[in-house]
Amino acid sequence: MSTDDLNSPEYKDKIPEELQGTVAITTLDRIYNWGRRNSLWPMMFGLACCAIEMICTAAARFDFARFGMEVMRSSPRQADVMIVAGTVTKKMLPQVVRLYNQMADPKYVVAMGACASGGGPFKEGYNVVSGIDKYLPVDVYIPGCPPTPQALIYGLMKLQQKVDKQSIKEVYREAGKEIPIPVLGPDIMDPRDYDKIREYTLKKAEAEAQAATAAESAQSA
Template sequence: MVRLEGRSVRMDVTKDNHPVEQMTKDPVVIDQVKRLVHIAPLEKLFNVARAHSLWPLGFGLACCAIEGLMAASMPRFDLARFGYEVIRGTPRQSDVMLVAGTVTKKAAPFVVRLYEQMTEPKWVIAMGSCAISGGPFVDSYHVVPGVDKLIPVDVYVPGCPPRPEAVIDAYIMLKEKIMNPKVVELPRG
C-alpha cells in the first residue's frame, strides 16, 4: 500500500511485469540494476553539487605553491571567479588535495595522513613536475618519484613551475570528471 495525497493506492508490481526481469534472469544482476535505477538520478544531482562546491586543501611543499597555486589566486588570474578561492587549512574541511612541490620520503607519511583525514569523496591534484614524477630530484635517495606512489591522483598539472592558467584548467578538468564519472561495469558470472 502506498499513500498518495491522502488516498491509499495499491501498487501491484509482480515479478513478471518488471522490465529488468524481462531482460535477464540472473538475481544478482536484477538486484544491482534495481538499486542503480533508483539511485542514479539522485547521484547525478549530488555530483553536480559536489563539482560546484570543491573545498581545496592547499599545502606547499616547494616553489610550486607560490608560483602556481598562490599566483592563480591573485587578481590577475582570479581563481575566485570559479569559487575555489577559499583554500582550507585543515583536511577535515576539504575534499580536494593540492600537492604542490617535491614530496620527500620524510614528508610522505604526513601527505598520506592528510589524505586519509579528508572527507569522502576526495580528489587529488598533483602540481608541478616534482609532485608528478620527482622532477629534477628524481634520482635522489630522499625524493618520492611521484605522489601517485602514495595516494591516487585525479588531475596532473605539468610544469616547473606550473602556470596559473594550468592550475585553473586542472580545477575545470576535475569539475568535469566529478560531474561525468566513468561507469564501471560489473563482471558477469
C-alpha cells in the first residue's frame, strides 16, 4: 500500500506539496482496516466439494497468501473468516454454529458455493440446511458449484472491500453475542423456535386426529 492509498481522501489536500508522497494523513478507521483487511485469517474448515477448491486456492497456483490469508488456522479462536465451503447438513449444523461462536470478534462468514448460500442442488434433501444464512450472518455469497479458485479469491476481495468500509465503532458492537446452538431432535430445532414448533405440532396432531375420526365415521357409515 503506497502512502497515496493510505491517505484519507478528505485530508489529502492539506498535506504541503513538498511532503506529498512522504507524509500521509489518515483516519484511525482507515489504518485499522488496512491492517485487518490484509491479515484476514480463514479457518481451516471444509465441508464438501468446495473445500477441495479452497485447498487449491491455498496451494501454489492461486496462492491466497498474496492476500495475507495463508495462515489457515484449525482453531476457531485464531481465525477471522469462516469460509463455509460446502453443503451444511443438519447433523453438522450444531458444530458449525458452535465454531462460529468460538471465533474471535470481529468475525466474518463467507458462504462459498451454491450449497452454503442456498442449499444448492441438494436443497430438497431431508438432511440439508438450505443456506447457512438461516443461522449465521453471512457477509459474502459466492455462487458457483463449485466456485473456481479465482471466483473464491474474487469473493474474498469483496470481503476485503467490505472490511474497508467498516468503522471501529460498528465492528465491536456485536462482540460477544452468541448464537443459540441448534439441537438435533426429530429434526433440527432452533432453540428460538420452540414455541412455534409446539404450536405447529399440536395443530398437526389435531388435524391428524380429525382426519382419523372423519375416516372412521366414513367407514362406519
